Amino acid sequence: MVKRVSDAVKRRLPRYYRRLLSLDEAGTESVSSKELGALLGLTASQVRQDFNLFGGFGHQGYGYPVNKLREALEEILGLKRAWKMVVVGAGNIGRALAGYGYLGGDAFRVEALFDVDPAVIGTQVHGLTVKSADEMVSFINENNIDIAILTVPQEVANKVAHLISSSAVGAILNFAPVKLDAQENGPIIESIHIIDTLMSLTYQLSAKNITKPR
Amino acid sequence: MVKRVSDAVKRRLPRYYRRLLSLDEAGTESVSSKELGALLGLTASQVRQDFNLFGGFGHQGYGYPVNKLREALEEILGLKRAWKMVVVGAGNIGRALAGYGYLGGDAFRVEALFDVDPAVIGTQVHGLTVKSADEMVSFINENNIDIAILTVPQEVANKVAHLISSSAVGAILNFAPVKLDAQENGPIIESIHIIDTLMSLTYQLSAKNITKPR
Incomplete structure (x- = not known):
């Protein structure tokens, strides 16, 4: 159709x-x-x-x-149902997204937040207890998680994405400034590259200053 | 050229x-x-x-x-110089961006963070003291700020964007899930709509499930 x-x-x-x-x-x-x-x-x-x-x-x-x-x-758009998400990486962006409540929180639900840092594991973020990354794959599979939001540092992004891809997750929303390797029959991947958008702005600001200084 | x-x-x-x-x-x-x-x-x-x-x-x-x-x-791309930025809205995404250190922090520098909440004004975020939004326009003008990052709630986003546009700022990076009204000779605007990217994923997941349930 x-x-x-x-x-x-x-x-x-x-x-x-x-x-x-x-x-x-x-x-x-x-x-x-x-x-x-x-x-x-x-x-x-x-x-x-x-x-x-x-x-x-x-x-x-x-x-x-x-x-x-x-x-x-x-x-x-699939908004008539709820989508279960996890956030991987409990840094500032991860914590921000764990509290994401737009659309009344009806369509998108963060079920868990994972990190590798022992100092962060066990702490509370928006009512969720940060879990150890060791539990991530089993949590995703046992809880039928649809989307994993990846907010880890760029150096480990592909490694963590591979690990996520070994689970039954349907999609990854990637915030790390890296192009993730796509896997055959792996999760759907979309990326938000904040730094690229900043560079697109500085390109436009630079080009503007050549022709018309403000 | x-x-x-x-x-x-x-x-x-x-x-x-x-x-x-x-x-x-x-x-x-x-x-x-x-x-x-x-x-x-x-x-x-x-x-x-x-x-x-x-x-x-x-x-x-x-x-x-x-x-x-x-x-x-x-x-x-204009990366041979430093760009001075302010973050407007000290919620989770604002705080995350205030600590943004990619590219060694060489090209992009957050100079100040503004909020309207008296409980937040005066607190420390990544070594910056959150300032009152009342000081925003004069701070931008006095410090030759290039880019304002807008992370306020959607209900007030256009109002705050208008205020920012009354300053000498060159560009706005908008995170609010709203299309900002462009102003003639106003700042260049780029938006990052996290929720749109999520909806694009759920669209793809829904379409996938029609043809090939996992």
Whole structure:
């Protein structure tokens, strides 16, 4: 039913969803592809093309029914169920993510936080007791964990990712500034490279200063 | 000299740089567009096209000189100088970023951390004393801050971004799950939407489960 979906579409779906959620909560009943595109910096034709991948949702000339489209995206994005997560690495970013409560904490639940540091193991973070990394794989398997969030130092990131991949986890969200080796039939991997985004900013700031000093 | 550079190229430049840094540190002297492409999941022609935007760097048949290309990218990405940053919002993600020490802390320096909570103002985070948000704009202007990292709750993100934009800051790195309103002649804005990346993962996990339950 669902056609092959590009990485770009995968990245746009959450943006559509967040926007439709706001519109729905504001009581907007219908939105045209042109309006929705304008809100997201996309063309109307791009929006229609994206939704056509999932079967359309609109009637020519009537716009999209906001609530129905929001519900459909919730289904497509898998937000109608809870996803069980663990955070691996109880440094600052790990601790921050362990307390992540967006979407009312309904869709994403952090079930455990792991570290290797004996001084950190056993301490409390947002109501969770930090567990030893030795227990990680068995915990993931016994508790049907869906997503492992990796926030360990870059030097050990691939080693830890391999260990995680030996479990039954479905996906890894990687925050280490390293490209993880993908494994055949291994977990789906997405990375957030904070330092890359900073470098993209300093590139733009440098380029801007060449032409137009502020 | 530099041609118009697309958003996609802007995002690839840091990835090239990180990879060349590793190659250089490993003592590799030369790399072909094909090898570099393979390491990054790009075609050789894509790599050549990207570097041609900045004047080439390679000789047909000889590959790219790794050290020279690394140096050139360091220049292009603005990493030969230090960038002064402030973090706005001393929650967990803000505190994590205040301690960010990648690249030896040479290129990116957090100079101050701001919050509105009287219980947090005055406390120490990674050697910085949390300052009152009331002092933010004057601190940015007096200390020639380049980048403001925004880690406030989504409800106030645009309000705080407007305040930041009234300063002389060059760029905002936004972590709030909101699209910030761009301002004409305002700071350059890049966003990291952690929740969007999570939704992109759950989309892929859901789609995978339809065809191939694990």
